[in-house]
Amino acid sequence: xxxxxxxxxxxxxxxxxxxxxxxxxxxxxxxxxxxxxxxxxxxxxxxxxxxxxxxxxxxxxxxxxxxxxxxxxxxxxxxxxxxxxxxxxxxxxxxxxxxxxxxxxxxxxxxxxxxxxxxxxxxxxxxxxxxxxxxxxxxxxxxxxxxxxxxxxxxxxxxxxxxxxxxxxxxxxxxxxxxxxxxxxxxxxxxxxxxxxxxxxxxxxxxxxxxxxxxxxxxxxxxxxxxxxxxxxxxxxxxxxxxxxxxxxxxxxxxxxxxxxxxxxxxxxxxxxxxxxxxxxxxxxxxxxxxxxxxxxxxxxxxxxxxxxxxxxxxxxxxxxxxxxxxxxxxxxxxxxxxxxxxxxxxxxxxxxxxxxxxxxxxxxxxxx
Amino acid sequence: xxxxxxxxxxxxxxxxxxxxxxxxxxxxxxxxxxxxxxxxxxxxxxxxxxxxxxxxxxxxxxxxxxxxxxxxxxxxxxxxxxxxxxxxxxxxxxxxxxxxxxxxxxxxxxxxxxxxxxxxxxxxxxxxxxxxxxxxxxxxxxxxxxxxxxxxxxxxxxxxxxxxxxxxxxxxxxxxxxxxxxxxxxxxxxxxxxxxxxxxxxxxxxxxxxxxxxxxxxxxxxxxxxxxxxxxxxxxxxxxxxxxxxxxxxxxxxxxxxxxxxxxxxxxxxxxxxxxxxxxxxxxxxxxxxxxxxxxxxxxxxxxxxxxxx
Numbered sequence: 104x105x106x107x108x109x110x111x112x113x114x115x116x117x118x119x120x121x122x123x124x125x126x127x128x129x130x131x132x133x134x135x136x137x138x139x140x141x142x143x144x145x146x147x148x149x150x151x152x153x154x155x156x157x158x159x160x161x162x163x164x165x166x167x168x169x170x171x172x173x174x175x176x177x178x179x180x181x182x183x184x185x186x187x188x189x190x191x192x193x194x195x196x197x198x199x200x201x202x203x204x205x206x207x208x209x210x211x212x213x214x215x216x217x218x219x220x221x222x223x224x225x226x227x228x229x230x231x232x233x234x235x236x237x238x239x240x241x242x243x244x245x246x247x248x249x250x251x252x253x254x255x256x257x258x259x260x261x262x263x264x265x266x267x268x269x270x271x272x273x274x275x276x277x278x279x280x281x282x283x284x285x286x287x288x289x290x291x292x293x294x295x296x297x298x299x300x301x302x303x304x305x306x307x308x309x310x311x312x313x314x315x316x317x318x319x320x321x322x323x324x325x326x327x328x329x330x331x332x333x334x335x336x337x338x339x340x341x342x343x344x345x346x347x348x349x350x351x352x353x354x355x356x357x358x359x360x361x362x363x364x365x366x367x368x369x370x371x372x373x374x375x376x377x378x379x380x381x382x383x384x385x386x387x388x389x390x391x392x393x394x395x396x397x398x399x400x401x402x403x404x405x406x407x408x409x410x411x412x413x414x415x416x417x418x419x420x421x422x423x424x425x426x427x428x429x430x431x432x433x434x435x436x437x438x439x440x441x442x443x444x445x446x447x448x449x450x451x452x453x454x455x456x457x458x459x460x461x462x463x464x465x466x467x468x469x470x471x472x
Numbered sequence: 473x474x475x476x477x478x479x480x481x482x483x484x485x486x487x488x489x490x491x492x493x494x495x496x497x498x499x500x501x502x503x504x505x506x507x508x509x510x511x512x513x514x515x516x517x518x519x520x521x522x523x524x525x526x527x528x529x530x531x532x533x534x535x536x537x538x539x540x541x542x543x544x545x546x547x548x549x550x551x552x553x554x555x556x557x558x559x560x561x562x563x564x565x566x567x568x569x570x571x572x573x574x575x576x577x578x579x580x581x582x583x584x585x586x587x588x589x590x591x592x593x594x595x596x597x598x599x600x601x602x603x604x605x606x607x608x609x610x611x612x613x614x615x616x617x618x619x620x621x622x623x624x625x626x627x628x629x630x631x632x633x634x635x636x637x638x639x640x641x642x643x644x645x646x647x648x649x650x651x652x653x654x655x656x657x658x659x660x661x662x663x664x665x666x667x668x669x670x671x672x673x674x675x676x677x678x679x680x681x682x683x684x685x686x687x688x689x690x691x692x693x694x695x696x697x698x699x700x701x702x703x704x705x706x707x708x709x710x711x712x713x714x715x716x717x718x719x720x721x722x723x724x725x726x727x728x729x730x731x732x733x734x735x736x737x738x739x740x741x742x743x744x745x746x747x748x749x750x751x752x753x754x755x756x757x758x759x760x761x762x763x764x765x766x767x768x769x770x771x772x773x774x775x776x777x778x779x780x781x782x
Contacts, residue, residue: 123617127629134633241504244767248760250709252716252729253752256736257745264743271741411624415713419736429625430717433632445629449621
């Protein structure tokens with residue numbers, strides 16, 4: 104069991120970190136060169152307008168007043184309005200639109216990494232110093248040495264440009280329209296913003312409707328037609344997810360291998376073997392369960408790498424998530440948008456690590472002391 | 473590690489001293505680490521050659537009038553074998569020469585980032601460990617704030633403050649990497665500070681700076697070296713990543729990251745693969761070199777690994 108005290112303590116420790124994060128983010132706007140009012144209005148705007156906008160934005164107030172206001176606004180998820188990219192609209196709205204795109208990419212990437220990385224790491228450890236082990240280790244080492252902005256273009260060249268099997272960029276084919284809601288029994292329901300889930304819901308809706316009121320069971324014959332938008336979404340996701348996932352997979356399999364190596368030298372593994380238990384059960388039941396504990400922490404830490412990787416992946420594959428948004432916002436000196444995006448990234452990372460810590464303390468109660 | 477053998481070791485020749493050090497002999501018997509070291513040395517040679525013998529102006533500017541643009545590597549087609557080994561880019565520049573010069577840039581800026589953050593990290597880490605209490609808390613909680621950002625994103629946030637350009641990217645990445653070193657050094661220093669010889673030195677009247685520089689630092693060097701080597705690879709990737717995103721090297725500079733950016737925008741849809749392939753290959757191989765060496769060093773330092781790792 105995870106004690107409430109542990110969680111309370113862990114949450115309390117978050118406060119100074121979040122406070123510091125907010126301070127760094129506040130500094131972005133105030134240390135960056137240039138007058139925000141000038142940035143918004145453009146270089147040729149009359150001085151009078153600039154002066155007025157400065158007053159409206161509260162830029163003439165003492166810095167600590169601005170800081171206090173920033174903290175209060177941020178606590179309410181009010182990041183102000185975008186200067187350039189989505190001129191005038193609240194930063195939070197822009198972020199809310201784009202965030203699911205990045206989360207979808209990160210989640211699938213993480214799943215790929217876990218599904219491939221953990222078995223490979225275990226295999227490598229169990230067959231230590233065999234050919235399999237050497238190949239896996241060198242493969243993993245190569246994997247973490249290959250940057251996403253090289254592997255991404257390479258897989259695109261092979262599978263999209265030369266073979267033409269998969270699309271080069273975007274989230275869905277141009278013939279499809281990305282809906283933001285769906286209709287169930289006449290009521291409008293919001294969608295998730297994650298293209299694979301949304302298209303699946305919509306396509307399934309159309310498919311079920313057809314079975315009930317249209318073609319009947321004959322609809323199964325044209326299953327791929329009903330799921331065309333979902334299939335297109337998956338095709339668009341495949342390469343970015345693999346590119347992102349394989350990098351994290353390499354990291355994970357290395358950690359899994361060394362953790363597993365440590366565990367299988369423990370006495371209780373020898374005991375399990377000595378009492379005649381099968382090798383498979385010994386490794387999976389006694390070994391893997393214990394070896395996974397430290398690896399879970401690593402999953403949290405490398406989630407940060409994954410988020411950084413998402414920025415690069417989105418840029419390579421032309422996916423409009425918050426990573427691409429951040430790059431565009433920096434380029435356009437759209438500071439409120441930069442602040443909002445950075446804050447959201449830091450928040451995501453911190454929350455994932457909090458979740459990891461809680462999971463860890465559940466798996467290994469000793470950590471709570 | 474070094475203190476107990478240093479008096480006797482001083483009298484021996486360098487070869488015996490190398491053999492006497494369990495760390496070095498372990499490292500030298502690790503084949504992968506040797507491969508890593510060779511890759512790094514090879515890149516250093518290529519980089520220095522490029523710096524000395526290639527004309528930066530000529531490989532930075534467009535050569536459209538003189539050369540064909542986006543010509544495939546010479547050995548693939550009609551061109552003579554020695555001409556354009558890696559082909560030319562969209563501005564008709566020789567990719568081979570640019571890739572070689574890229575090695576110089578990557579190593580130079582990598583050394584700057586890792587060097588600066590190592591020095592800063594060592595200072596902060598040792599000070600935090602030695603003075604403890606309030607100092608420790610203030611330093612390490614500040615480091616925690618920086619570590620709360622995914623590293624590339626913190627670098628991007630700092631670039632938003634400092635602006636684009638290679639030198640500014642170096643400052644940003646130094647700030648990103650310093651907390652990692654500070655954390656490792658603090659941990660190592662805390663362990664060293666528990667040792668009795670530190671108490672003895674203090675009892676003999678040594679002042680703080682002397683204790684820190686002469687006694688604590690040398691005994692923390694091993695983990696610091698491993699950390700620097702592994703982070704060198706990451707720093708080179710991050711430097712290239714920021715150039716790839718358009719915030720590092722400015723147009724024309726033969727940096728691997730920028731060449732990859734150009735390769736993606738000019739060669740992806742048309743299938744001109746050599747624009748991205750060669751800069752990325754050199755980048756990946758260099759990083760692999762540092763990872764192999766860093767891994768070998770870590771294994772050599774960890775006695776638990778000694779029995780099994782070849």
